Amino acid sequence: MEAIFNRRSVRKYKDKPVEKEKVIKLLKAAMQAPSAGNQQPWEFIVVQEKDNLKELSKVSSFAKFVEDAAVAIVLLSDEERLKYPENWQQDMGAAAENILLEATDLGLGGVWLGVAPFEDREEHLKDMFLLNDNLRPYCVIALGYPVEGLGNKFIDRYDEKRVHFEKI
Numbered sequence: 001m002e003a004i005f006n007r008r009s010v011r012k013y014k015d016k017p018v019e020k021e022k023v024i025k026l027l028k029a030a031m032q033a034p035s036a037g038n039q040q041p042w043e044f045i046v047v048q049e050k051d052n053l054k055e056l057s058k059v060s061s062f063a064k065f066v067e068d069a070a071v072a073i074v075l076l077s078d079e080e081r082l083k084y085p086e087n088w089q090q091d092m093g094a095a096a097e098n099i100l101l102e103a104t105d106l107g108l109g110g111v112w113l114g115v116a117p118f119e120d121r122e123e124h125l126k127d128m129f130l131l132n133d134n135l136r137p138y139c140v141i142a143l144g145y146p147v148e149g150l151g152n153k154f155i156d157r158y159d160e161k162r163v164h165f166e167k168i
Contacts, residue, residue, distance in 0.1 A: 010109025013144025036087035
């Protein structure tokens with residue numbers, strides 16, 4: 001539970017690579033996510049080369065920080081695997097959150113950048129990675145070791161005014 005309470009969006013990283021073992025742990029965590037009918041629609045592109053991170057940072061005006069990440073993971077949904085097409089975004093969201101929680105547990109900082117349902121962002125990734133038509137981009141997660149003072153720490157967000165028992 002500590003990772004849930006301490007996770008924060010981190011956009012500034014040290015100039016230090018993320019070890020391959022940690023990247024594999026992030027991907028394993030993603031693949032443990034629940035999915036509708038166990039369809040597991042995910043595919044992942046791991047991006048570490050600086051030129052590719054720079055190009056990836058152009059996916060939207062909010063993505064500049066991706067350029068300085070040690071690694072980014074692009075989450076894709078394979079539409080050929082969808083038994084329940086209406087649930088693909090829920091499945092991918094669970095996988096993305098698992099990556100972010102595992103990153104926190106591993107001492108990494110990360111931030112989720114939404115791609116779907118923005119067609120221009122999806123097209124940028126389709127063009128960049130020459131994706132087949134069955135692969136739909138969902139999000140990009142930038143990761144790295146947080147700059148001192150910008151890491152994961154607890155901030156109490158509980159608001160009892162938003163909790164309703166039995167009725168609004």
